[in-house]
Amino acid sequence: MRKILSGTVLGASLAIAGPALADHCPTDTLAALPAQLADGGTAIAYKTDPAKIEVGKPFSIEVVACVEGEKRMAPSRIRVDAGMPMHGHGMNYTPSERKIGPGHSAFEGLVFHMPGHWQITFDVYEGDKRQRLTQKISIKR
Amino acid sequence: MIFRRAVRGALVAGAAVLLTGAADVPTVFDNDETALILSHGPWPEKTGPDPSNRVSGKPAAIAYGRTLFESTDLSIDRQRSCATCHQENLAFTDGIARGFGIARVDRNTPPLFNMRLNRWFGWDGKSDSLWAQSIAPILDTRELGMTPDTLKARIKATPPLADGYRQIFGAAPAAHDAETVMVNIAKAMAAFQETIVSGRSSFDEFRDALAAKDADAIAAYPAPAKRGLKLFIGKGRCDLCHFGANFTNGEFHDIGLPHFPEPGRVDKGRYGGIQLLRKSKFNLLGPYNDDALRATAGFTRHVRLTTKNWGEFRVPSLREVARTAPYMHDGSKATLKDVVDHYSEIPEDRLHQDGEKLLKPLNLTDREKADLVAFLRTL
Numbered sequence: 001m002r003k004i005l006s007g008t009v010l011g012a013s014l015a016i017a018g019p020a021l022a023d024h025c026p027t028d029t030l031a032a033l034p035a036q037l038a039d040g041g042t043a044i045a046y047k048t049d050p051a052k053i054e055v056g057k058p059f060s061i062e063v064v065a066c067v068e069g070e071k072r073m074a075p076s077r078i079r080v081d082a083g084m085p086m087h088g089h090g091m092n093y094t095p096s097e098r099k100i101g102p103g104h105s106a107f108e109g110l111v112f113h114m115p116g117h118w119q120i121t122f123d124v125y126e127g128d129k130r131q132r133l134t135q136k137i138s139i140k141r
Numbered sequence: 142m143i144f145r146r147a148v149r150g151a152l153v154a155g156a157a158v159l160l161t162g163a164a165d166v167p168t169v170f171d172n173d174e175t176a177l178i179l180s181h182g183p184w185p186e187k188t189g190p191d192p193s194n195r196v197s198g199k200p201a202a203i204a205y206g207r208t209l210f211e212s213t214d215l216s217i218d219r220q221r222s223c224a225t226c227h228q229e230n231l232a233f234t235d236g237i238a239r240g241f242g243i244a245r246v247d248r249n250t251p252p253l254f255n256m257r258l259n260r261w262f263g264w265d266g267k268s269d270s271l272w273a274q275s276i277a278p279i280l281d282t283r284e285l286g287m288t289p290d291t292l293k294a295r296i297k298a299t300p301p302l303a304d305g306y307r308q309i310f311g312a313a314p315a316a317h318d319a320e321t322v323m324v325n326i327a328k329a330m331a332a333f334q335e336t337i338v339s340g341r342s343s344f345d346e347f348r349d350a351l352a353a354k355d356a357d358a359i360a361a362y363p364a365p366a367k368r369g370l371k372l373f374i375g376k377g378r379c380d381l382c383h384f385g386a387n388f389t390n391g392e393f394h395d396i397g398l399p400h401f402p403e404p405g406r407v408d409k410g411r412y413g414g415i416q417l418l419r420k421s422k423f424n425l426l427g428p429y430n431d432d433a434l435r436a437t438a439g440f441t442r443h444v445r446l447t448t449k450n451w452g453e454f455r456v457p458s459l460r461e462v463a464r465t466a467p468y469m470h471d472g473s474k475a476t477l478k479d480v481v482d483h484y485s486e487i488p489e490d491r492l493h494q495d496g497e498k499l500l501k502p503l504n505l506t507d508r509e510k511a512d513l514v515a516f517l518r519t520l
Contacts, residue, residue, distance in 0.1 A: 055384065055385075055390070056384075056385070056390055056391065056392075058439055058440070058443075086498070087498055087499045088498040088499075089449065090445075090447075091445065092392055092393070092444065092445055093440065093443040093444055093445055094443055094444075094445040095443065096442065096443060108439075108443075109439055109440075109442065109443030111440075111443075113390050113391075113392040114381055114382065114390060114392075115381060115384060116381065141177060141180045141380060141384045141385070
């Protein structure tokens, strides 16, 4: 189940991550990135900076992604983007990635330029295989 | 007041009675609407100097910038200045549909209020700083028609301008190369333009009264403007783009206007703006940004070019909007009523197929249109 968050991404409001994340991600990273999503054997933990996303203001997202399996703790690539599905458009800015470690990156330069319902997409790649995780978020004026 | 309305209602025909009665229903804002209204202030917004411009906010540079802004020595034929098109008594516009310098340009002359709050400059956002934007009309052959070399020669040869340059930038213009002189001149003009701030409006008084729960001051705001405001944040959804204290998101949208300045020639709008921005040596990623850490360049670094940018133009601030006719990037709407008509009957088939699914005809009644205009006139 996905919840629509309001501006602030709160770990407590997301009880989605299952054993996949806990088994395959470093626990110290999990503690630092409390918002979590998991689906199809892929899991991520993330946080935004600032914690409360404001309309028209740039923000960044730090993400750690993990993939289920014996030797596949870190995925080969992560991509973060966002859009307003109901309006049919994305962001006017392309986030840049700053790698922090294996499966661990910060994406900078995101801007929600309108109020309303946004959806953040986290694409986690293992080779050519992509798993997409999404988070809906409501941004007020 | 109530008695007089009742008598008036009794004296007119039935339909008019209904209209008068409806007009007199007080406009009430619920908590959500009140929060939205409060988000359009307080005004003025606090701003600081522009870190990309080392003379921003400096009084001597501001005074020098004003002199430059009004000087015809900055045009190749000495016949015009920045102030020729940005006339103070016309809210720093020229009052005509498309600007005219040496020749007619493709777009409407925008007002210069509250520039410090902008992220992008020009209808297409081809500039990411006010000083970079100030270079554009100097070099445009349809506007002032100068080159860096002719500008440097003029500054050198005009004692008041040469003296001012030396005072502000610490060296005579002859000591700098022509491009540096041009950038410095533009930075001084930007310092002046940053000081053009719109005053408090009757909307601001209403907004602050609402925040303070001051019933008398709330009542003083005209009823048609209140109804128009309710439409602005409600049925009209105008504030999805025109939000915040400056009534703009500072970004770009296609609103279904033609983008052909003449048959066979297209105005690429934001698409062309991003292309020009990226090519420009005067953008905030370039060598002339005085912010050594380039913290000011984040938007420029991340801006995205997509096909949907075709036909998009910058969302203007609505402050002082009653004084800035004609409207839209091409000046094609003569009055605020024409603007409201456009959104009421917007041609959906004209919107870019990759564009937003946001704009729909509002189908406003004549009364609603008049109310929306009444509200806009209070900004």
